[in-house]
Amino acid sequence: MVEDLPLIIEANQIPLDVIVRGLEAQYELTKDEYYASYLVYFYYEKLKEALNKEDLQKAEEYLEKAGKISKDYRYDFFKALIAAKVKDYESAEIFLRSCLSKHDKFSLAYFELGNILMAKKEYEDAILQYQKAFECDKNFLLPLLKIGDCYVEMGELRQAQDFYQAIVQRDPEFQQAHARLGVVLNLLQKFSHAEKALKKAIQLDPEDLNSTFNLCYTLTKLGKHFEALQLLKKLVEKDPNNVAFLVEYALELRRVGLYEEAVETIEKAYQLSQESYVAYNRAILTLFVDFQRGIKMLKDLSEEYSGKAEELENFLRFWKPKLKPVGIIEQKLELIKKSMHLGKLNLVRLAHLLPVSERIIALRQGIVPGYDTDVDTVKDIELVIATIFASNFDPIEIEKNATKISVGLYGSGIMLAVAIALARLYIFIESNEVFNLQEFLRECIPDIQEYHWNLALRMSRLEEEESFSFEEIDFDKIETGSDFLITLIKTLATEPSLQEVETISNEVFKDTIKSFLKKE
Numbered sequence: 001m002v003e004d005l006p007l008i009i010e011a012n013q014i015p016l017d018v019i020v021r022g023l024e025a026q027y028e029l030t031k032d033e034y035y036a037s038y039l040v041y042f043y044y045e046k047l048k049e050a051l052n053k054e055d056l057q058k059a060e061e062y063l064e065k066a067g068k069i070s071k072d073y074r075y076d077f078f079k080a081l082i083a084a085k086v087k088d089y090e091s092a093e094i095f096l097r098s099c100l101s102k103h104d105k106f107s108l109a110y111f112e113l114g115n116i117l118m119a120k121k122e123y124e125d126a127i128l129q130y131q132k133a134f135e136c137d138k139n140f141l142l143p144l145l146k147i148g149d150c151y152v153e154m155g156e157l158r159q160a161q162d163f164y165q166a167i168v169q170r171d172p173e174f175q176q177a178h179a180r181l182g183v184v185l186n187l188l189q190k191f192s193h194a195e196k197a198l199k200k201a202i203q204l205d206p207e208d209l210n211s212t213f214n215l216c217y218t219l220t221k222l223g224k225h226f227e228a229l230q231l232l233k234k235l236v237e238k239d240p241n242n243v244a245f246l247v248e249y250a251l252e253l254r255r256v257g258l259y260e261e262a263v264e265t266i267e268k269a270y271q272l273s274q275e276s277y278v279a280y281n282r283a284i285l286t287l288f289v290d291f292q293r294g295i296k297m298l299k300d301l302s303e304e305y306s307g308k309a310e311e312l313e314n315f316l317r318f319w320k321p322k323l324k325p326v327g328i329i330e331q332k333l334e335l336i337k338k339s340m341h342l343g344k345l346n347l348v349r350l351a352h353l354l355p356v357s358e359r360i361i362a363l364r365q366g367i368v369p370g371y372d373t374d375v376d377t378v379k380d381i382e383l384v385i386a387t388i389f390a391s392n393f394d395p396i397e398i399e400k401n402a403t404k405i406s407v408g409l410y411g412s413g414i415m416l417a418v419a420i421a422l423a424r425l426y427i428f429i430e431s432n433e434v435f436n437l438q439e440f441l442r443e444c445i446p447d448i449q450e451y452h453w454n455l456a457l458r459m460s461r462l463e464e465e466e467s468f469s470f471e472e473i474d475f476d477k478i479e480t481g482s483d484f485l486i487t488l489i490k491t492l493a494t495e496p497s498l499q500e501v502e503t504i505s506n507e508v509f510k511d512t513i514k515s516f517l518k519k520e
Contacts, residue, residue: 016046027069040066040074047078056085073102077109084116092116107136111143123150141167145177152184160184168200175204179211186214191221191453209235209242216248223413223452224372225256236265243273247281255416255451257403259288280305287312288396321392321430325385327511332386343394345387345401347408354380363408375412376480382508383409384419388426389515398423410481417452418481421459424448425489429516437493438463455482462489470494475504488512 023039026032043066050059059082067075080095096113100106114129127150130143148163161184167177182198185191198215202208212231219228232249239245246269253262266282279301287294298309325333339350351363362369387405391397399420406419424444429435441463448456468490478484491513501517504510 016042016049020046036069040069043069044074044078051081051085054085056082073099073106073109076102077106077112080109080112080116084112084119087119089116089120093120105136107133107140107143110136111140111146114143114146118146118150118153121153123154126150141171141174141177145174145180148177148180148184152180157184157188161188168197173204175201175208178204179208179214182211182218183214186218186221189221189453191218194218195222209239213245213248216252220252220255220450221453223417223455225252225413225416225451226370226372226411228252229256229370240268241272243269243275243278246272247278250285251281251450254285254288255403257400257407259285259400263289276302283309288400291396315431316395319395319430323389323392323426323430323515325389325511325515327514328382328508329385329389329511329515332382333389336383336386336390340390340401343391343397345391345404347404350383350405350408359409359411368408369411371411372413373411374414375410376414376418376482377410378478378481378484378508380409381418381481381484382512385422385512385515388423392426392430395427398427413452414455415481417448417455418485420451421448421455421485422488425485425492426516429492435492435495437489440489455485458482458486459489462486462493468494470496470500475506475509478506478509484509488516492516 020039020042023035023042027035027039043062047059047062047066050056050062059078063075063078063082066078076095076099080092080099083089083092083095093113093116096109096116099109100113103109110129110133114126114133117123117126117129127147130147130150133143134140144163144167148160148167151157151160151163161181164177164181164184167174168181171177178197178201182194182201185194185197195215195218198211198218201211202215205211212235216228216231216235219225219231229249229252232245232252235242235245236249246265250262250265250269253259253265262285263282266278266285269278270282279297283294283297283301283305285294286297295309295313298312299306301309324330335353336345336350339346339353341349347363347368348366351360354360359369384402384405387401388398391401402419402423403416406416410416421444424447425440428440428443432439441459445456445459448459470491473487473490473494475487478487487509496513496517498514498517501510501513504513
């Protein structure tokens, strides 16, 4: 049988060229159908070899040699593949349909026809062909993968998710399905599930850098910034010329407060690409280490960014904080000031003024624990707020010091997001006569999404609430840092009087509200 010959060839490691020449000579002498069938088979093997090498001329030569002996369904099939290689999709479709008219159970032909239709953006028709491919061979799972891809292109992400999940249930080792599932789950904002899918994809193929990069995005949304940072560092080491890797690594370095390293990294990206998004991020990150140079970079960009530079300069020029801390916040302010040097918070100094804990011991030794925690607490939140007030001479230092204290004390993405949101809230109140909830949320939420998606989601739901009054707020249920932030925003939105604020039994919360309301 023709099907047995490849096994013989493989076992004896005989080169295809030798076999083809021998069969050609034998067929030339005898014209025997026995040798003809073998010769046609190996012509197609040589054709596939040529296609894999992108040698279309050689592939065409072998196709025509096979066609002179016999033009069966295989001739049409490979004719279609060659046409598809040069993007002649109309011809490719015609040849594939001809192939299927001769062999209507040929799974691979249905699959390739689906690919042609997908390339033509005829997604619904492509799905029908992929379904036929799978029906012909239930062990052939690639058609299901491509159906999922079609649904992604059509924007029907939940259907895509269903197909990718069906594949991994049938074959848990199907790496591409896990990778695609992770991407779709990211798009559906199901980040915890996306994390599992992408980690499985990477486990199956540690060299899948795209899945690793997608996982970094997932981890950032989940607030697992140190894990994301470690992965991004490895990506940059493996592919140091990948601009996207470098930019995201720089942005993640900023999120955890490593501003100098962030600027060094974005400079490497800028050397490789001067695209606007690289140049803009370069300017923004530079502001944190060299303000005047960062402003100049912004001005050197397009008019849009130049306008932002002037707006930022004017904002800082006329920045004059008026809010005054009171009560517990004022008391903690003195402690924070003792821990600052030239306006910068020194965590080692601060740690020596705080009660002993595992993290405090590390901080006293000058070590910031570089791992993620899931801490969401009101413990020491007054220190975060006091740090914001202690840094109020410069809005940029507010973010830097708020980041530093939250990373040092907590190490959790959600508390980092809480600290950044509190900093944004303070700056917003200082900059506006009246607290406008909708305006604040529109300005703040896009930033918080990059630190912790679920906290940003909780904040966005405040805008969906029809209304809330001071009397409806339960101040006794503030058990976490995120609760503290959400309740603070809601309370400010009610524009409470000092008399109302005095009724709050939670002393830290009460003094925070008073500090955010009282003007000098």
